[in-house]
Amino acid sequence: MIETDLVRSCQKGDKKAQELLFEIYSDRMYRLSFRYVRSQPDAEDVMITSFSKIFRQISKFSYSGEGSLEGWIRKIVVNESLMLLRQRHNFMMSENIDLNFPEPDLSLLTSLEAEDILGMVSRLPTGYRTVFNLFVIDGFNHREIAAMLEITENTSRSQLYKAKSLLQKMLTREGFQYGT
Amino acid sequence: MERDIDKIISLKINTAEMTPSYWQKDQVWLRIQSTLNRRPSMKLRYAATLILLTCCATVYFFYRWEQTRVQLKLAALEEAVHQSEKRTSKLNKEEAIDNCIPGSSTVVLPLTTKRSKEEVFLNVIDTPMVAAVPEERVEITTAPLADVTASIEQSDTVVHPVINAIIGVIPTIHPGVRTAKARKIKFKLPRDNEFSDEGTNAEYAHVITARIN
Numbered sequence: 001m002i003e004t005d006l007v008r009s010c011q012k013g014d015k016k017a018q019e020l021l022f023e024i025y026s027d028r029m030y031r032l033s034f035r036y037v038r039s040q041p042d043a044e045d046v047m048i049t050s051f052s053k054i055f056r057q058i059s060k061f062s063y064s065g066e067g068s069l070e071g072w073i074r075k076i077v078v079n080e081s082l083m084l085l086r087q088r089h090n091f092m093m094s095e096n097i098d099l100n101f102p103e104p105d106l107s108l109l110t111s112l113e114a115e116d117i118l119g120m121v122s123r124l125p126t127g128y129r130t131v132f133n134l135f136v137i138d139g140f141n142h143r144e145i146a147a148m149l150e151i152t153e154n155t156s157r158s159q160l161y162k163a164k165s166l167l168q169k170m171l172t173r174e175g176f177q178y179g180t
Numbered sequence: 181m182e183r184d185i186d187k188i189i190s191l192k193i194n195t196a197e198m199t200p201s202y203w204q205k206d207q208v209w210l211r212i213q214s215t216l217n218r219r220p221s222m223k224l225r226y227a228a229t230l231i232l233l234t235c236c237a238t239v240y241f242f243y244r245w246e247q248t249r250v251q252l253k254l255a256a257l258e259e260a261v262h263q264s265e266k267r268t269s270k271l272n273k274e275e276a277i278d279n280c281i282p283g284s285s286t287v288v289l290p291l292t293t294k295r296s297k298e299e300v301f302l303n304v305i306d307t308p309m310v311a312a313v314p315e316e317r318v319e320i321t322t323a324p325l326a327d328v329t330a331s332i333e334q335s336d337t338v339v340h341p342v343i344n345a346i347i348g349v350i351p352t353i354h355p356g357v358r359t360a361k362a363r364k365i366k367f368k369l370p371r372d373n374e375f376s377d378e379g380t381n382a383e384y385a386h387v388i389t390a391r392i393n
Contacts, residue, residue: 136189
């Protein structure tokens with residue numbers, strides 16, 4: 001079944017189509033959610049709320065080419081993950097740093113395996129990790145992040161800077177600077 | 181440069197996320213289905229209906245209560261107006277009688293001046309008057325007119341407590357003069373000089389028959 005047919009069938013409330021959609025996207029969405037919430041039960045809760053929302057709101061979705069469905073689903077999962085994080089973490093921080101400092105060098109990070117990178121990112125504090133996930137991995141800009149977390153753009157920038165600085169420190173501490 | 185590094189990291193992680201991992205996929209799917217199939221419970225429907233009915237009843241009873249209150253107010257006002265009209269009419273009657281001037285052919289009726297009973301009574305006291313207890317003969321004690329007597333006609337009207345024996349003149353009430361029932365008449369005694377100066381009162385010099393209420 002091609003994506004457009006899948007969307008149309010889901011819009012009609014077809015149970016089979018819904019199950020197929022869940023089958024296709026659930027694994028990557030679970031991992032996406034886990035990257036934010038860092039706990040299996042929480043990630044599963046996010047999956048339940050996200051897919052319930054997806055199936056209820058799919059009638060409003062208009063297909064606009066390949067990848068648009070996945071992008072729409074990812075956005076919902078990210079938003080639900082942030083909703084859950086917001087219940088436990090206060091993002092109302094106003095940190096401003098001098099952004100003229102040189103950007104931390106994370107070139108060494110690119111040489112690592114994805115699982116290693118995820119391991120290091122998961123050790124960051126919640127605020128830093130969230131902004132890093134949103135900006136670096138999921139590709140949102142600072143304006144969007146500020147709106148999603150209800151913080152200022154400068155706070156978002158400073159959080160990202162600190163996240164990168166911490167990652168650089170971790171890389172140095174663990175000897176990755178020598179290319180090992 | 182930094183953006184390139186970010187893109188590489190993003191690509192690596194997104195690729196890694198394509199690989200399946202272990203989680204309670206089936207249970208999550210069942211819970212999603214149950215969430216989608218969940219209908220609003222009957223309890224909620226009953227509660228909503230109950231709230232709606234309560235609101236309707238409250239509005240209805242408030243409306244009824246307000247209506248009754250207004251009706252009671254109106255009735256009280258009507259009663260007050262009625263009482264006031266009665267009182268005004270009574271006072272007007274009394275005053276009309278007060279203004280009866282002996283010898284004059286007309287009776288001046290007040291227009292709208294309201295006077296209390298006490299005021300009216302004081303006015304009566306100030307003026308010489310004839311009054312008597314029913315079925316009693318009244319002695320006339322006016323000095324210059326010692327021989328004048330008065331006979332009393334019985335009537336049902338109120339008897340004033342103060343008895344003054346006065347010689348007076350019964351004013352003739354001409355037709356066309358607005359007087360109510362002539363039950364209560366007050367007599368005004370002409371003064372001595374009036375009496376003698378006019379010279380036309382010879383016919384009253386001996387006996388005056390008065391109807392005293």
